[in-house]
Amino acid sequence: MTEQTFTYEARGQVLVIHLPKELDHHNCRNLRYETDLLFSENYINKVVFDFSKTQFMDSSGIGVLLNRYKQMAGSGGKVTLYGVNAQVGRVLAIGGIHRLMEHFDSKEAAIAG
């Protein structure tokens, strides 16, 4: 029942956040608490969102991305994405995310980018 929605992977100063299949308000509830904890305990200057398993996303996902972007931008950091499918891509475009976060095809590229 308490299966973890997000999994986190640290690569030096980069935090990779693996997103769930359905990125809606229900699934986004714990993200803020979890990332705030990780940011407070580690020096992170880049967040990479992994959309490769994500099939659905609504504006709750946009809120989560924007807030992480603000946190990173505030400390001179960066946010990148990879693995975005067509539905998610449309939602990201309408949410204005394309202008703020670069999209990559692979995890390695997103970490390096």
Place this chain on the structure above:
Amino acid sequence: MERFRMELESRSKNEEFARVVVAVFISRLDPTLEELNDVKTAVSEAVTNAEIHGYQGAEGIIQVEVEIEGRELTVKIRDKGIGISNVEEARQPMFTTDKSGERSGMGFSFMEAFMDQVTVESSPGQGTLVVMKKKIGR
């Protein structure tokens, strides 16, 4: 005309249930994957609004009604929550009453982007009715 109606408890895990049930119902119109996803996103937005704004996370019933007339789809999402005092303001992109910063304020903008027509009837203490229309298969 074909229609169905369901009542859901206002709980966050019902957001997915609502959008999936609506998607299954409208699959008889043979929609494209994009149309299906558009409708799912709009339903998710309206149900999430009912739950976190209308009922403020407390208990309540969300009614979902779907009608198909020819190729025209109508989705009605109704709650009996606190209502919206200024609908025009609430519909502005980025407008949110949320203090945490985690909510984008794009719910109504998304409904408008993914459906052909969105109307909102609401008054304080009376709840909110969102009616969304979309032509499937053009």
